Amino acid sequence: MQTLEQPIETRGYVHPDKLVSTDWLAEHLNDPQVIIVESNEDSLLYPSGHIPGAYEIDWTRDLNDPVRRDYLQSAEFAALMSRVGANPDSLIVLYGDKNNWWATYSLWVLELFGHKNTRILDGGRLKWVKEGRDLTREVPSAMNSGYPEVNRDDKTQRAYRDEVMAHLETAGKRIDVRSPDEYSGAKLHMPEYPNEGALRGGHIPGAKSVPWAKAINPEDGTFKTSDELKVIYQDGADAHPTDDVVVYCRIGERSSHTWFVLKYLLGYPQVRNYDGSWTEWGNLVGVPIEK
Secondary structure, eight states: OOOOSOOGGGSOOSOGGGEEOHHHHHHTTTOTTEEEEEOOSSTTHHHHOBOTTOEEOOIIIIIBOSSSSSBOOHHHHHHHHHHTTOOTTOEEEEEOSGGGHHHHHHHHHHHHTTOOOEEEETTHHHHHHHTTOOOBOOOOOOOOOOOOOOOOOOSSSBOOHHHHHHHTTSSOEEEEOSOHHHHHTSOSSOTTOTTOOOSSOSBOTTOEEOOGGGGBOTTTOOBOOHHHHHIIIIITTOOOTTSOEEEEOSSSHHHHHHHHIIIIISOOSSEEEOSSHHHHHTTSSSOOOBO
């Protein structure tokens, strides 16, 4: 099946190799060097049908610490990667619903543990389904590849609240990727996020509002070209590759999508995801808030 969209390598990305097309993935479904992973917001999608051979990584079940608000630790990460048959050099292609925002979140967590041989399926689940490609309910067998335990790097691409507070005193740029109503504080409790409320509405001082979905083409979920993305982030948000950029949303999932765009498609060397995001900032005592 041939697709008609502009090829990934011609869109001007700094790291076009971080994306694969649906055509490419269809040709590599049986490639033993490629591990396919689906990550969704809707937990019912994967069992209803997924790309043949794809494993599921569920954000709540597989990536979170079960007790405290944090990600899994080294031993649990090694067990997860072993289950999907990965070794430290494995190529992992991720995709999912919501135009890949949960897939980029999973990728971000994988890279916290240093697994950088990752790709995103351009267009995600939406594009694969719209093209009428095969889906299956057959779940691949759990593997035991013996992935080694590695330390998580929480400094390079993750920002904590104290670091965001310090960031307010610098010339760095902050991008709020939530909806305009969340950014302005007009809507404090969103019905689609019933368990993630904050006590206060608004945004972190100085943050520019750039909803995450501006980066994608709504027809098929593919990423916009580099020139289009520069208009959005450089002209619209005054955030440039020379800037120290912090992105955030409600719990860090949507902002991981923007992190991926800035880091890999536009090549920003200093961009971090504040995964505490508004559920933390909007509940802290005494922190500055703008409306």
